[in-house]
Amino acid sequence: MVAKPVPGGQVVLTSTDYIIDLSRKYSLWPLTFGLACCAIEMMVAYAGRFDFDRFGVIPRPSPRQADLLLIAGTVTKKMAEPIVQIYHQMPEPRFVMAMGSCANCGGPYYDSYAVVKGVDRIIPVDIYVPGCPPRPEALIYAVMELQKKIMRMKLERTYGATVQAEKGSRDLTGEPA
Amino acid sequence: MQSEELIVTEGGLEMDTMFVNMGPQHPSTHGVLRLGLTLAGEVITKAFPDIGYLHRGTEKLMETRSYHQCVVLTDRWDYCSAMTNNLAFCLSAERLFGTQVPPRAQALRVVMCELNRIASHLILLGTYGIDIGALTPFLYTFREREMILDLYEKCCGARLTYNYIRLGGVAADIDSGWVAKCREFLEFFKPRLDEYDTLLSFNPIFLARTKDIGIISKETAVAWGLSGPNLRGSGVSYDVRKSEPYCGYEQYDFEVPLGASGSCWDRYFCRVQEMRQSVRIVEQALAELPTGELMAKGVPKIPKPPAGEAYAHVEAPRGDLGIFLVSDGGAAPYRLHVRAPCFINLAILQEILVGKKVADVIAVLGSFDIVLGEVDR
Numbered sequence: 302m303v304a305k306p307v308p309g310g311q312v313v314l315t316s317t318d319y320i321i322d323l324s325r326k327y328s329l330w331p332l333t334f335g336l337a338c339c340a341i342e343m344m345v346a347y348a349g350r351f352d353f354d355r356f357g358v359i360p361r362p363s364p365r366q367a368d369l370l371l372i373a374g375t376v377t378k379k380m381a382e383p384i385v386q387i388y389h390q391m392p393e394p395r396f397v398m399a400m401g402s403c404a405n406c407g408g409p410y411y412d413s414y415a416v417v418k419g420v421d422r423i424i425p426v427d428i429y430v431p432g433c434p435p436r437p438e439a440l441i442y443a444v445m446e447l448q449k450k451i452m453r454m455k456l457e458r459t460y461g462a463t464v465q466a467e468k469g470s471r472d473l474t475g476e477p478a
Numbered sequence: 479m480q481s482e483e484l485i486v487t488e489g490g491l492e493m494d495t496m497f498v499n500m501g502p503q504h505p506s507t508h509g510v511l512r513l514g515l516t517l518a519g520e521v522i523t524k525a526f527p528d529i530g531y532l533h534r535g536t537e538k539l540m541e542t543r544s545y546h547q548c549v550v551l552t553d554r555w556d557y558c559s560a561m562t563n564n565l566a567f568c569l570s571a572e573r574l575f576g577t578q579v580p581p582r583a584q585a586l587r588v589v590m591c592e593l594n595r596i597a598s599h600l601i602l603l604g605t606y607g608i609d610i611g612a613l614t615p616f617l618y619t620f621r622e623r624e625m626i627l628d629l630y631e632k633c634c635g636a637r638l639t640y641n642y643i644r645l646g647g648v649a650a651d652i653d654s655g656w657v658a659k660c661r662e663f664l665e666f667f668k669p670r671l672d673e674y675d676t677l678l679s680f681n682p683i684f685l686a687r688t689k690d691i692g693i694i695s696k697e698t699a700v701a702w703g704l705s706g707p708n709l710r711g712s713g714v715s716y717d718v719r720k721s722e723p724y725c726g727y728e729q730y731d732f733e734v735p736l737g738a739s740g741s742c743w744d745r746y747f748c749r750v751q752e753m754r755q756s757v758r759i760v761e762q763a764l765a766e767l768p769t770g771e772l773m774a775k776g777v778p779k780i781p782k783p784p785a786g787e788a789y790a791h792v793e794a795p796r797g798d799l800g801i802f803l804v805s806d807g808g809a810a811p812y813r814l815h816v817r818a819p820c821f822i823n824l825a826i827l828q829e830i831l832v833g834k835k836v837a838d839v840i841a842v843l844g845s846f847d848i849v850l851g852e853v854d855r
Contacts, residue, residue: 332503333505337509337554337557337851338639341601341638344620345620345624348604348617348621349617349621362504362505374532375534377530377531377533379530379531379533380510383502409551410534410539413534413539414535
């Protein structure tokens with residue numbers, strides 16, 4: 302990003318990717334969607350002490366307004382279908398964070414008949430947060446890591462990427478812009 | 479949402495009933511509860527709670543776990559008050575083994591469980607406020623809750639799932655620094671309770687939304703098997719800590735707060751008053767903390783109890799939590815059954831929601847303080 306003084310103010314020159322990524326990065330709106338124990342730690346992260354608002358993370362009650370799906374808790378087989386539905390209701394680009402051992406791999410319920418062993422079996426996941434439950438600091442760190450990933454997003458790779466839409470519609474493996 | 483066809487008659491527009499799906503993703507269901515509501519206009523004609531979205535099969539899993547491993551899973555039933563879950567399981571297992579818990583461990587159990595009761599009720603105060611439309615109390619109550627979590631973290635290293643109360647005693651000791659910190663918190667907390675009263679409890683908007691809503695009579699409450707603050711809000715004095723004292727609750731001086739009419743506000747205010755009583759209990763327990771062992775002697779690494787069955791129940795923040803254990807002499811329980819207060823409290827919804835307006839559903843549901851982890855297990 303380059304800032305140049307011109308008469309009457311400044312002109313900022315930057316790439317489209319940079320400015321779009323910057324806007325996305327600081328307005329990650331997660332869905333208020335708690336599944337189990339991790340949801341309590343997620344609520345704590347929104348509360349005063351950890352203050353998620355500092356990162357532009359403001360909870361939205363409707364999937365239509367959310368960018369980030371925080372899978373906070375155990376995904377059971379009965380819940381799997383609504384989660385896929387919610388995921389598809391969210392507008393692109395959408396990000397998924399698997400919070401806690403249960404959402405990562407089943408966790409303490411690794412041998413339960415009723416539990417999906419990791420939410421990545423049903424929807425693509427961007428960030429995995431380990432812990433049972435993860436501390437709010439861990440969740441904040443995960444959001445910061447996701448922000449780094451978002452800065453690597455490139456318009457040319459995501460534009461009209463219908464084939465990739467099911468996989469999460471983005472290529473986050475590129476070099477930082 | 480699906481509406482059925484509109485019928486226009488001579489008298490005007492006649493509307494058929496409408497089925498509204500509330501949940502499993504809904505910010506006010508406190509988890510993954512699904513409510514099927516049939517509406518006639520704005521009035522509910524039929525309510526049907528659909529549960530099982532968090533069924534993790536804990537009872538079955540415990541049949542493959544050793545008794546020490548079971549305690550880990552108990553943390554995750556009612557995750558807002560993991561200590562009381564640990565306690566209920568350990569009390570039941572100790573009855574099976576015939577273990578005598580040392581007095582210091584008993585007192586520590588009481589301290590931790592009462593702090594957990596405060597932490598759990600603080601979550602309700604915060605989230606119920608949000609449900610009704612008051613966002614500020616959430617920030618205050620979670621500030622105080624963090625202080626309790628810091629105390630827990632200092633003692634047992636975890637913030638939410640403690641695994642602190644173990645078979646035969648407790649896992650870690652507290653030192654004088656911890657006791658001083660705890661007293662400091664209690665002194666800080668007592669005036670905060672008055673603050674909540676001015677902020678939320680007697681707030682006119684909050685009163686209008688909760689005062690005469692969702693009234694449950696004494697008879698109905700008993701008939702549906704309610705327990706905890708939901709039962710006491712209707713004026714029935716039943717508290718396991720009084721009726722069947724465990725962990726030496728009989729030596730502490732505390733009252734059982736009762737509600738007057740059984741409305742949402744009464745259930746809510748019962749919890750506020752319970753926090754005051756919990757503060758009293760913690761103060762008394764800290765004042766006369768016995769010295770000595772933390773664990774009973776001779777609890778093996780892989781305990782194998784004699785064949786038999788045992789039942790123990792405790793007063794959890796959400797009600798009467800009971801654990802029924804059957805052993806066949808093996809290293810894992812043969813069968814474990816949980817009398818989950820949230821599950822039983824939830825059943826009454828289908829009766830009391832009928833005839834209410836849609837907006838009252840949130841107020842009624844929130845006042846029951848359900849935790850889906852315990853409903854579905």
